[in-house]
Amino acid sequence: MKMSHRPWSDLSQDILTLISNRLGLIELIRFRSVCKQWKSSSSTSTAEIESSPGLNPWFLFYGENLSPRSITRTGEKYAIRIPELEGAAVLASSHGWLLVFKNGSIFFLCPFSRSRIDLPSSPFSDLADHVASFSAPPSDPGCAVAVISRIDGRRLVLKLLRRGEEEWTSFEYSYGVSSLDAVKCAAHRGGSFYFFDGQDRLLMFSIKELGPKLCRVVKITDPKERAKCETMPFWCKKESGLKKWLEEDDLPEGASISTCGTYVESETERGSDHVIFHENIEAAEKSDGDQRLKLKGVWIHPRFFQVYKDGRW
Amino acid sequence: MSSSSTTTTTTRLLMLKASDGVTFEVEEAVATKLGAINNMVEEEGSEDLICLPNVNGKFLGMVLEWCKKHANNNTNSDKGNDEVNKWWDKEFVMDLDQNTLYHLLMAADYLSGTELVDLLTEKVASMIRGKKVEEIRETFKIKSDFLPGQEEEIRKKNSWAFE
Numbered sequence: 001m002k003m004s005h006r007p008w009s010d011l012s013q014d015i016l017t018l019i020s021n022r023l024g025l026i027e028l029i030r031f032r033s034v035c036k037q038w039k040s041s042s043s044t045s046t047a048e049i050e051s052s053p054g055l056n057p058w059f060l061f062y063g064e065n066l067s068p069r070s071i072t073r074t075g076e077k078y079a080i081r082i083p084e085l086e087g088a089a090v091l092a093s094s095h096g097w098l099l100v101f102k103n104g105s106i107f108f109l110c111p112f113s114r115s116r117i118d119l120p121s122s123p124f125s126d127l128a129d130h131v132a133s134f135s136a137p138p139s140d141p142g143c144a145v146a147v148i149s150r151i152d153g154r155r156l157v158l159k160l161l162r163r164g165e166e167e168w169t170s171f172e173y174s175y176g177v178s179s180l181d182a183v184k185c186a187a188h189r190g191g192s193f194y195f196f197d198g199q200d201r202l203l204m205f206s207i208k209e210l211g212p213k214l215c216r217v218v219k220i221t222d223p224k225e226r227a228k229c230e231t232m233p234f235w236c237k238k239e240s241g242l243k244k245w246l247e248e249d250d251l252p253e254g255a256s257i258s259t260c261g262t263y264v265e266s267e268t269e270r271g272s273d274h275v276i277f278h279e280n281i282e283a284a285e286k287s288d289g290d291q292r293l294k295l296k297g298v299w300i301h302p303r304f305f306q307v308y309k310d311g312r313w
Numbered sequence: 314m315s316s317s318s319t320t321t322t323t324t325r326l327l328m329l330k331a332s333d334g335v336t337f338e339v340e341e342a343v344a345t346k347l348g349a350i351n352n353m354v355e356e357e358g359s360e361d362l363i364c365l366p367n368v369n370g371k372f373l374g375m376v377l378e379w380c381k382k383h384a385n386n387n388t389n390s391d392k393g394n395d396e397v398n399k400w401w402d403k404e405f406v407m408d409l410d411q412n413t414l415y416h417l418l419m420a421a422d423y424l425s426g427t428e429l430v431d432l433l434t435e436k437v438a439s440m441i442r443g444k445k446v447e448e449i450r451e452t453f454k455i456k457s458d459f460l461p462g463q464e465e466e467i468r469k470k471n472s473w474a475f476e
């Protein structure tokens with residue numbers, strides 16, 4: 001039999017999909033522009049390996065008068081066009097998706113594919129001390145979004161939206177003045193949202209029980225004592241080391257940066273996952289009274305989700 | 314002499330016939346690593362000769378060689394087996410030329426050799442990594458069939474990734 005040279009563009013869709021499923025973000029984008037067949041076969045590929053356990057996220061700069069730039073985990077820098085992030089604030093980052101607030105509306109955005117899923121009317125019109133998290137990718141039927149904010153010195157309101165719902169459900173929660181500081185960061189794990197204040201307090205909210213629980217986070221070394229307490233299912237990285245990691249031209253003199261963290265799965269089964277906290281890195285005081293440059297940033301696993309069903313929630 | 318019987322488990326042998334008439338005699342346990350053959354054996358039961366009109370002898374031989382190695386390595390319940398398999402897989406794909414890789418992939422897919430398909434698609438992915446679009450096209454001898462303007466449009470969306 002004659003072994004003809006068969007064209008690689010003619011491989012079956014299934015095999016091409018298996019190949020494109022193995023590619024990282026940049027290679028997947030390139031794969032999609034090789035030929036028509038390769039493009040259509042990779043429509044469901046999401047660069048899943050970019051969020052493999054143990055892999056660090058990328059960092060994405062954005063903000064007023066700043067075209068977004070991303071820094072890969074190996075330090076390469078790319079200028080990326082993401083108009084959706086102009087004048088926007090990222091509330092949460094997880095599973096390769098961002099939860100974005102812009103001009104009074106709230107939506108999910110995959111910044112690299114620029115896929116967008118709009119949520120029903122935003123539960124708030126102005127951004128204040130809001131902190132948010134979501135439980136799964138927005139395309140997942142089990143996805144739930146929670147946004148928490150303070151009403152006054154002793155009351156919080158948590159707004160919850162589960163996938164498919166048109167309206168947010170509110171839960172109000174009163175607490176002692178000294179029992180919880182302003183909420184700074186949020187995460188989700190195993191059906192519960194975790195809201196951390198800047199100190200050692202934690203408000204847990206179970207999606208199933210729809211109830212909050214106030215906890216204190218302490219480090220216990222004595223095994224006997226430890227047996228009496230609940231163990232945190234992940235550890236918290238309050239300082240990402242961002243400032244050291246950034247180079248001078250990333251963070252100009254006098255610039256401050258506020259960042260949104262994300263969730264990182266551990267490489268080994270026994271090791272535990274960690275949450276990179278939101279951070280505020282203040283600039284050193286400038287003596288000449290110049291207005292300080294305020295930058296924003298977010299940690300994100302670089303995935304490439306495509307949404308076909310007209311981006312409905 | 315000890316009275317214990319030697320434990321040679323009698324394994325059934327299957328005859329596989331490729332499209333060019335070449336035949337292979339394979340232990341059932343090895344051949345049924347391939348989903349397609351496993352199905353045929355289960356469905357047809359007694360049939361000992363299996364004809365495979367879509368696979369050429371050269372590639373059927375290579376697929377079976379891979380199956381045999383994996384079946385042998387897996388009979389020892391050593392923990393090191395994974396390592397051995399990995400090492401052997403690496404050797405197996407290292408020197409495949411492109412045409413062989415293509416046909417082997419088609420054969421493995423046709424025979425539903427899932428693990429082998431994984432190995433070979435990873436090999437293809439590794440040939441794509443780190444290459445620019447033009448280099449990928451050159452490597453795989455592919456001509457762009459996008460309409461004029463279409464490709465620019467795609468590139469414009471993510472121009473940063475093409476730098």
